[in-house]
Amino acid sequence: MNQKPTLKVLAEKLQLSTSTVSKALKDSAEISVETKVRVKELAKLMGYRPNTAAASLRNRETRTIAVVLPEIINDFFGQVLMGIEEEASQHNYKIVICISNESYLKEKDYVEMFSNGAVDGFIIAASMETQELNKYEHYNEILNSDLKLVMFDRVIDDLDCDKIIVDDAASGSRLVDFLKKKGDRNLCVASTISKLSVGQLREQGIKLKVDNCPELNLQYVLEEEDERFMQQLEDTLKNNKTDAVIALDQRSGIMTLNKAKELNIKVPQDLQIICYSNSTMAKYSYPQLTVVDQHSKELGKKTFTRIFNLMKNKDEVQVTRIHTLKTTLLERGTTRK
Incomplete structure (x- = not known):
């Protein structure tokens, strides 16, 4: 052979x-x-x-953590990474950054490459393809070894590992209450991340609340590709009464604001816009986007703290934990006072 x-x-x-x-x-x-x-x-x-040499390598402490991210264009992951790195440095740990580019195979390859003892554990946000395929045997490989795994934001519900998340579904529900109090009745959910668990949870929270409020109407613009998203959004804003748009990600939020300007729709007087993620683009848009702050840097710090405690066995009882951070609505220029 x-x-x-x-x-x-x-x-x-x-x-x-x-x-x-x-x-x-x-x-x-x-x-x-x-x-x-x-x-x-x-x-x-x-x-x-x-391979006795590899076994020896696996059994020693490297004081290094592999952080596997799906992408870095999104400010959210950059801020999470800052939190992880700052907390890691406080404990004299280094991080290795891996970008899966939303690919299941790349994510799997990174896990295999670093599972030979090069790191003490993994911090991972699942790629879009991993979630679509629902294939996560490479995560089980980590859990079946001596290495530690903590997932954040994009997590696998069926996987028995520690997770640090935000209250995506509950935050969606709160946004509907907020807009309802402002007098809005015709709402639109806009998203380029409808295939991701976080997007689905936000959408579920919004829909559940709207279903219990018969006076509210809900429509959707769900499209990954930018050009098709903009066309669907334009059709919706032109042909349907729309009081407010809840954008489930920063791309859809920025595109919604730009499309409203293009169609001469006054924001926030005639159209309110709320966007997820307190990104740099949202902060420097005009008017400034009202955002759902996911406290990404704090999320990164808590994620490292959890994996550090697992590695150092600081918990008297080793149990799988899911830690949920509560998001905050930051009211800016795209919602009425």
Whole structure:
């Protein structure tokens, strides 16, 4: 056989996870006798020998954390990263930054690359493709090893790991209450992130509240591609009575403001706009966008603190925790006083 006999090669040929193969070779009680026999027979046939140098590397502390982000164009992730780095530096830790560019395979490759002992743990926000495919075996590989994993913002609900999130659904519900008190009755949800868990949660919170308020009307502009988004938004603003737009991400918020100006719609007198994420673009738009502040830097700090406590075993009882930060509405120039 030409392939180098590594754990990964054995796992692929047996259609098992690398952690299962590793445990089988170590006679773990978690693995069935039948699986152990299959693994050991193939390992013997291929001449597999455990990499003792890699094992030694895995067992030492690196004081380094891999941070896997889906993208960095969004200010939100940049601010989270600042929080992580500041808190890491306070504890004499370094971070390695990996950008998946919304790709499941890139995300998976980064996890495999750094799982050899190069880092002590992972901080991850799932890529769009990972969430769409609902494939997260690479996260389970981390959890089945001695490494630690904390997810933030874009998390996998079914994964039994620690998570740091914001109150996306509840914040959506509060926005409807806010606009209702302002006298708005015809609301529009605008989003370029409808395939992401965070976008879906915000949308769910808004819809649930509107469904319980029969006097309110709700319409949607949900489109990932900018040009199609702008066209759908224009059709909505021209043809339907719209009092307010809740933009679920900063791109849709900026595009909504620009489209309103293009159509000579007065903001906020005739159209109120609220946008998620307290980004630099939102702060320097004109008028300044009213935003839902996710406290991204604080979220980053709390994320590192959690993984640090897991690594140092500072909790008397090791339990999976989900920590939820409450968002804040910052009223600026695109909502009426």
